[in-house]
Amino acid sequence: MTLMKLQLQNLILIDVDLRGRVKSGLKTFSILEFREPAKLIEIVKKRFISLGGVIFEGYSVSSICTYENAAVLLLAEGKxxxxxxxxxxxxxxxxxxxxxxxxxxxxGVCLVVGSCARGFKDNSTSDVIYSSSSVKKVGDSEVQLFWEAFPAGSGPLDRTTYMFTYIDPQAGSPKLEELLERYWDLMPEYQGVTLDNLEIQRVIYGIFPTYRDSPLPAAFNRILQFGDASGIQSPVSFGGFGSLTRHLGRLSTGVYEAVRGDFVDSYSLSLLNPYMPNLSASWLFQRAMSAKQQSDVSPDFINELLYVNFQCMQKLGDPVLRPFLQDVIKFGPLAKTLGLVMLNKPQIIPSIFKQVGIPVLVDWSGHFFMLGYYTLLSTFADPVIRSLLNAFPPRMKYEWNRYLEAWKYGSGLDYKL
Known part of the structure; x- marks a missing residue:
């Protein structure tokens, strides 16, 4: 069956045949600082080649065909x-x-613009998420702007700053060019600098689309979506390698078992990208942080909501705050935060209904229930089933390993303080 025609600048084929290689490879990732991606890529490249990997740079793929015993790639260069x-x-x-x-x-879409610049004398702090204004007009759209900033690894005076916003993609949505123009206007005030005193190293911009039906199940035999392609990232994150690191151990083990056992049909591969209620529950946060174009809530609503949420999480301590800051939603911390918000500021609840809408809240309630259900399964059913795994036939063992992982990661119980 011919799947498609596509173009690639860099094609990497990976054939993992030893479990030890996968495990030792993960140790390499865990000790790196991601502020210097070129070093990370070079280390991974050298290790990949040392294990027998081959990299085809500058090649393009014209088609992919899947067969009963193999997947075949036809390169435009004739290979x-x-x-x-x-x-x-x-x-x-x-x-x-x-x-x-x-x-x-x-x-939903997250739009990001930013830069890395040299000349920041005060360069010792970081912002995970920062907002200093109410809803603003960018182009023809109303948007809520957020900021992130941190020291860059390229020098003591180098600093990376991002400005980002969440939007409902539709006609009239702001263009990246318009967002970047607003970034240059607002960034100096945000960082307490003037553009004349900065040496711009590079400009950063990106579009991060998100889909509610994520992660994406495998649609074809022998083809597995991985990383951002699978939709494994949270709707409120930028995606990229950082959002994948949490799943590397689970995915590398799962891919190894799938290849070793020849469980490469679409159903078996889909178990590697399962439904995760904590990921689906994050949709409420993106919707709440997206400015509506014709809104009947206060322009300050999003800031007020974030303020009361973070205030409550801070009161509840690190077990609640830290997972959220690292994009991990857990049932207990989420329930505690929602309860404290309703006690501390019940008057904000009607505005939440207006902002996100009843259908979204009803849908979210189902995911919240499943988040609690997965937490129970991972806590109580997992130990019982895990003790029986070695008695299962290979395919059944593979499938139950994936179910147990889905419960654990889908409830956020993989997260450790």
Whole structure:
């Protein structure tokens, strides 16, 4: 079956045949600082090649065909490559994903602009999320602007600053160019600097589409979506390698078991990208942080909501605050935060209903229930089933390993303080 035609600048085929390689490879990732991605890529490249990997740089793929015993890639340069499993790590705009989603419009988009600049004398602090203004007009749209800033690894005076916003993609949404113009206007005030005193190292911008039906199940045999292509990232995060690190151990083990056992049909591969209620529950936060174009709530509502939420989480301590800041939603901390918000500021509840809408809240309630259900399963059912795994036949063992992982990661119980 011919799946598609696509273009790639860099094609990497990975064939993992030793479990030890996967495990030792993960140790490399865990000790790196991601502020210098070029070093990370070079280390991974050297290790990959040392283990027998081959990298085809500058090649493009014209088509992918899947067969009963292999997946075959036809390169535009005339080469033919066969593989037991193809890992699609081409990100949000993967041509394979476009085919699977049939060009459907994203349910939400995070727009990001920023820069890395030299000349910040006060460069010892970081902002995870910062907002200093109410809803603003950018282009023809109303948006709530957020900031992130941190020291860069390229020098003591170098600093990276991002400005980002969440939008409902529709006609009239702000363009990146318009957002970047506003960034240059507002960033000096945010950081207490003047542009004349800064040496711009690079400009950063990006579009991060998100879909409510994520992670994306495998649609074809022998092809697995990985990273941003799978939709594994939270709707409120930027995606990228950072959002994948939490899942690296689970995915590397799962891919190894799938290849070893020849469990590369679409159903078996879909178990590696399962439904995760904590990921789906995050949709409420993105919707609450997205400014509506014709809103009947106060322009300060989003800031007020964030303020009361963070105030409550801070009162509840690190076990509640730290997972949230690292994009991990857990049932207990979430329930405690919601309860404290309703006690401390009940008058904000009607505005929440107006901002996100009844259908979204009803949908979210289902995911919140499943978050609690997965927490119970992972806490009480997991130990019982895990003790029986070695008695299961190979395919059944593979599938139950994936179910147990889905319960654990889908409830956030993989997170450790």
């Amino acid at each position: 033919i490559l066969s593989s037991h499993l193809i890992i699609d790590a081409m990100g949000n705009f993967s041509p394979v994903v476009k085919q699977i989603r049939s060009g459907r419009k994203p349910d």
